[in-house]
Amino acid sequence: MKKLLIISTLLTLPSLAQADNYATCILDKLEGAQNYSATVLAVRLCNEHHPEGLSDIKWGSGRGFFAPYDSYLECFQDKSKSVQVRQAIGLIASACDRLYGDPPKPAKRAGLFDDLRPKD
Numbered sequence: 001m002k003k004l005l006i007i008s009t010l011l012t013l014p015s016l017a018q019a020d021n022y023a024t025c026i027l028d029k030l031e032g033a034q035n036y037s038a039t040v041l042a043v044r045l046c047n048e049h050h051p052e053g054l055s056d057i058k059w060g061s062g063r064g065f066f067a068p069y070d071s072y073l074e075c076f077q078d079k080s081k082s083v084q085v086r087q088a089i090g091l092i093a094s095a096c097d098r099l100y101g102d103p104p105k106p107a108k109r110a111g112l113f114d115d116l117r118p119k120d
Contacts, residue, residue, distance in 0.1 A: 022050035023057050023095035027079050033088040043091065054098050062099025072101035 029042035047053070062069070069075040075096035080089050
């Protein structure tokens with residue numbers, strides 16, 4: 001029984017550790033940002049450590065059993081409540097959206113003559 005408990009604990013440990021990526025860096029460094037200079041320095045630091053930015057982060061990858069937030073809105077409300085810099089708020093919104101949001105739905109492209117087609 002003791003071996004089973006140890007094995008199950010070891011198997012769940014990787015899922016407990018959240019991968020360090022650009023979005024988590026932004027959320028950690030910009031929480032409570034009070035001025036533009038601090039925001040710029042934090043973003044530069046995150047860009048140096050994660051030059052790929054948000055592009056390599058899978059949509060909704062922050063969700064899971066041990067996730068601190070259930071949705072984009074919970075993340076955004078918590079992380080931006082004490083932020084005073086508009087640019088920092090935008091970056092926090094983007095990071096929360098990528099980690100806890102759903103991927104955007106593809107836009108339907110309108111054809112040149114769509115308005116001339118008969119309606120069903």
